[in-house]
Amino acid sequence: MKPAPFAYHDPSTVDELMGLLAERENARLLAGGQSLMPMLNMRYAMPDHLIDLNGIGDLAGVAETGEAVEIGAMTRQRDLPGSRPAAGRFPILAEALAHVGHFQTRNRGTVGGSLCHLDPSAELPCVAAATDAVLVVRGQDGEREVAMADWPTAYMTPNLAADEALVRIRLPRSAALDGQAFAEFARRHGDFAIVGVAAMLSLDGDTIRRASLAVAGVGPQPVRLAEIEAALAGEQANEATFKAASGEARGIEAMSDAYVSGKYRRRLTGVLVERALAKAAERAREAA
Amino acid sequence: MENPRHTHRIALTVNGAPVEAEVEDRLHLGDFLRRELSLTGTHLGCEHGVCGACTVMVDGQAVRSCLMLAVQARGRAVTTVEGLAADDGTLSPLQEAFREHHALQCGFCTPGMLTSLTAFLRDNPAPTDREVREAISGNICRCTGYQPIVAAALAAAGAKAAEEEN
Numbered sequence: 001m002k003p004a005p006f007a008y009h010d011p012s013t014v015d016e017l018m019g020l021l022a023e024r025e026n027a028r029l030l031a032g033g034q035s036l037m038p039m040l041n042m043r044y045a046m047p048d049h050l051i052d053l054n055g056i057g058d059l060a061g062v063a064e065t066g067e068a069v070e071i072g073a074m075t076r077q078r079d080l081p082g083s084r085p086a087a088g089r090f091p092i093l094a095e096a097l098a099h100v101g102h103f104q105t106r107n108r109g110t111v112g113g114s115l116c117h118l119d120p121s122a123e124l125p126c127v128a129a130a131t132d133a134v135l136v137v138r139g140q141d142g143e144r145e146v147a148m149a150d151w152p153t154a155y156m157t158p159n160l161a162a163d164e165a166l167v168r169i170r171l172p173r174s175a176a177l178d179g180q181a182f183a184e185f186a187r188r189h190g191d192f193a194i195v196g197v198a199a200m201l202s203l204d205g206d207t208i209r210r211a212s213l214a215v216a217g218v219g220p221q222p223v224r225l226a227e228i229e230a231a232l233a234g235e236q237a238n239e240a241t242f243k244a245a246s247g248e249a250r251g252i253e254a255m256s257d258a259y260v261s262g263k264y265r266r267r268l269t270g271v272l273v274e275r276a277l278a279k280a281a282e283r284a285r286e287a288a
Numbered sequence: 289m290e291n292p293r294h295t296h297r298i299a300l301t302v303n304g305a306p307v308e309a310e311v312e313d314r315l316h317l318g319d320f321l322r323r324e325l326s327l328t329g330t331h332l333g334c335e336h337g338v339c340g341a342c343t344v345m346v347d348g349q350a351v352r353s354c355l356m357l358a359v360q361a362r363g364r365a366v367t368t369v370e371g372l373a374a375d376d377g378t379l380s381p382l383q384e385a386f387r388e389h390h391a392l393q394c395g396f397c398t399p400g401m402l403t404s405l406t407a408f409l410r411d412n413p414a415p416t417d418r419e420v421r422e423a424i425s426g427n428i429c430r431c432t433g434y435q436p437i438v439a440a441a442l443a444a445a446g447a448k449a450a451e452e453e454n
């Protein structure tokens with residue numbers, strides 16, 4: 001018995017969940033459990049109440065509206081690559097997910113869980129940053145929307161009050177550029193990435209119309225490279241352009257930890273930006 | 289209304305047999321299988337999702353039993369390594385291939401390897417070498433160096449046989 005004692009609750013509707021959150025102090029929400037369960041086992045997290053979201057059917061599944069793809073927070077990571085609306089518009093999701101843990105953890109792990117855990121090296125928050133994701137939060141007085149840029153408020157801390165829950169993630173269709181690629185480097189397959197890069201490009205012939213670039217692993221939260229994106233627009237989609245972008249990306253501020261220096265992370269960011277842009281351009285051309 | 293002891297009564301099937309038990313809320317599925325049901329074939333290594341030794345199948349999906357609560361297995365069908373062989377003890381083709389290819393030494397990782405690969409080969413019956421390696425990338429083995437495990441998985445999938453024919 002590793003976790004400290006808690007009371008387990010399993011609401012079956014979002015309203016029930018809201019009731020529990022309003023009444024219970026020191027509660028944690030249990031999504032796929034692939035990060036929270038280790039924290040419970042190690043007693044990093046010691047909630048008095050554990051509220052299981054797995055029984056709330058309404059929180060899982062993908063829907064497409066005129067303007068956006070809406071991904072339920074409890075959609076399993078394993079189900080996203082096969083989802084036509086999600087992976088069809090945003091194939092980068094499937095490519096990034098192949099790096100998320102292992103198939104056994106993706107069988108339980110959820111999209112919302114990853115976005116609330118906000119590991120600095122996590123792939124899904126990086127893709128959410130690149131795709132201008134909007135996070136839909138349900139609180140006691142209804143829903144509110146948070147742009148991905150405002151979602152992390154501190155290291156591994158989402159913009160979420162104690163009585164709120166993330167219910168879905170909206171990816172605007174306008175953010176789905178023609179060529180998309182995710183590149184990362186980790187010591188072993190499925191390990192936490194040292195650096196990961198999400199890149200998307202739309203081309204007019206050989207000219208870059210629009211670019212989107214986000215980096216994971218360099219700081220506490222994913223970083224959009226807005227200046228490089230702006231500089232890419234109007235340039236030719238070729239090696240020289242991507243090399244220049246790579247050189248710029250190397251100037252990124254990057255943290256050091258016990259294993260990897262900031263210098264190495266900066267260098268890696270440059271390499272991966274170039275690789276991801278080249279792949280994205282290749283795919284944009286194939287799509288044309 | 290509040291349950292002071294924080295327990296739940298659960299009913300599920302384990303290796304095809306119905307099981308009912310009163311479990312503490314904080315008990316994880318791996319401990320439930322080992323301690324309450326004495327199914328010690330499921331091994332617990334790290335208990336934080338890294339080693340893969342604890343892998344079981346829940347409704348046919350390979351999952352970490354250390355990262356799921358016993359109470360979450362309510363109403364589910366759980367398969368452990370004990371449930372892979374036939375009732376008369378005949379090994380599954382994968383288990384047979386493990387024996388054939390010396391895919392285990394100390395055996396600590398073996399239950400997780402077998403449950404993971406059983407689910408994997410069901411969904412991908414003719415995998416490549418690379419796909420097999422990726423499938424077991426979340427299962428740590430400190431003995432074999434993995435080569436015989438990959439060989440056994442490919443053999444079980446029939447890939448090896450086809451290769452030898454050529």
Ligand code: FES
Pocket residue numbers: 331332333334335336337338339340341342343352353354355
């Ligand atoms: S014991 Fe569950 S993954 Fe190691």
Ligand code: FES
Pocket residue numbers: 391392393394395396397398428429430431432
């Ligand atoms: S056989 Fe010993 S850990 Fe794999």
